[in-house]
Amino acid sequence: MQNSAQIEYDYSIAKAFTFATILFGIIGMTVGVILAFQLAFPALSNLAGEYGTFSRLRPLHTNGVAFGFALSGIFATWYYVGQRVLKVSLKESPFLMGVAKLHFALYFITILLAVVTLLSGITTSKEYAELEWPLDLLVVVWWVLWGVAMFGMIGIRRERTLYVSVWYYMSSFLAVAMLYLFNNMEVPTYFASGGHGSILHSVSMYAGTNDALVQWWFGHNAVAFVFTTPIIAMVYYFLPKESGQNVYSYKLSMLAFWGLMFVYLWAGGHHLIYSTVPDWMQTMGSVMSVVLILPSWGSAINMLLTMKGEWGQLQTNPLIKFMVMASTFYMLSTIEGPIQAIKSVNAIAHFTDWIPGHVHDGVLGWVVFMIMASLLHMAPRMFKREIYSKSLLETQFWIQTVAIVLYFTSMWIAGITQGMMWRAYDEYGSLVYSFIDTVEVLHPYYTIRAVGGLLYLVGLFMWAYNMYKTATVGRVLTKEPANASPMGA
Amino acid sequence: MFHWLEQRPFFFAVALFLTVAFAGIIEVIPDFSKQSQPTVGTKPYSVLELTGRHVYIKDSCNACHSQLIRPFKSETDRYGMYSLSGEYAYDRPFLWGSKRTGPDLMRVGNYRTTDWHENHMKAPSEVIPGTVMPSYAHQFTNIADVDTAYAEAVTVKNVFGVPYDKEGMPKLGSIEDARASALAEAKLIAADMKDQDVKDAVAAGKIPEIVAIIAYMNSLK
16 A cells, blocks of 8 residues: 655645635624524614524525535545545646636635525525525536545545545535535525516526425435534544544444435425325435434444543543544434434424424534534645644633533523423413413523524634634644554555 | 355445335335325415425424423313324425424414414513523514425426316416415405514515514414
């Protein structure tokens, strides 16, 4: 096998995406904190006219963090991990280098256009697929470019066997391509009506219940293939690299991977329980969500056991702390989701704040922790400088961990309180509470959540500062930080 | 077999895609073999109502309001008859929402009036103290986009066979016809409103967003 020391990897694209991750993370999460405070203090919703209402900003937050922050992080790690596990440098192929550059440029432009259009209220309204058709076409172009870059690098690889992380990146590419195309099938009305109205407007190819079915088949699995599989790809690469430990079990990796691929897509139906989609799909969604615990915990346990015998590293290495905590939050989130998907629980939980609570213990604890830790592992190797401040990292870790706990505990209580109040009857068979009663009771929980969100944002700024300082003034390294490699090179 | 696949990216990708696509093939495709059938009496939206639906989407009302009444007594007591699939036959996109920060609006037209909406959209907390809903005062000045709604109606009529211009169904006609009928409908709503600027705008042939969205909400029954 070629010695990795002889390959000089090119990190220009990874660096560009790292910059985008920080930028969009700050934008997306700042908007999120504003939203949280707006629910606690509604007057804040009227400070900027139509551009400052909760409803107009909410898609900006979800798109900003999912397709701005998380996707940038995923691309940044891919252009780093991909070269290393395939044992090939981007520099070796001017074609692939050009594709990767174009990928970044078009992606960046798309996200900026998304900010502008969503703020203007140009939206299809379908959650996480709000972008109108011209932007959808742009997304397709750079998604294909990512695929070309990925399979191109695989095509010229020196390492014959594909490492686990590559399986997961491939699954993200393929599944999101399929989901995105089918969910965004829409007819631009300007062209179909002979030139009337707005050129940006389109109408969904699906109506009513069918539209809902396709949307949640997409919506749930956008979560799967943006917030789960690429993040698993990261943990499979960066945790063994950072700790110097071998992955605990190859067989478990394999079972968890193929299990996840098969089961995940079925679970979308749990967003539609007690709706008007056919009953068997609701049941299927519910059952498969519970089955999903197996492959999810399979990966998480595989990661935690990778640390077997080396738990002492938790005390000395803050990055290991982030990654182990991320795996733990992944376990929490993937047991919580199936619980919410049980029909009788869903009857209470659906439409309440428990749902955003669940989403956020997953994304804040698992996705963002993992992305931040991965980029911090990459930073000394990309910039050839030591991490600027480990004590800052320690502080950030605890601030953000407390923040997440405040967030999800307040939302658990809020959700269950409201769900129970909606269905409370008095002894005469009348509803006890008017709707506004069930809103006013949430004020303290909305306030706690907003404070939690703010603390988390403070932590994000600490991370951004640390990344910036590492890149500019960190102590210069003459050689790459040493650690054992699971790839044997 | 897995070791073999892991060294052959093409076959790996094919196996992966089939595994991932399997659930969609089983779950989603059969539902499309028969189109979503409208229930008796369900009509497509008039051009003004559709214009209002676009305002609803533009201001992302679905971020906080559902349009899906689940079959529980606590929901039918609060919001009315539970939702039937056929009632959504002309909803492109569906607007079920996924969070009830505010109440369900599936049948809001049954129990709220033009007058109520006018006061509430302008200053929600004066109608419902303690509400977390922002003011949508900008809808009183923004002019609604009737042409785009017309374009959408023509599109769904031609492409998906939505029964506009059929016996007992809303009329579309030419774009001039559609503008005229939307304005006629808007005048009926403005007559029930108090805001003088809105009344003046409608009298001058313009339709503020608030008039369109009230037309839409009144149609939700």
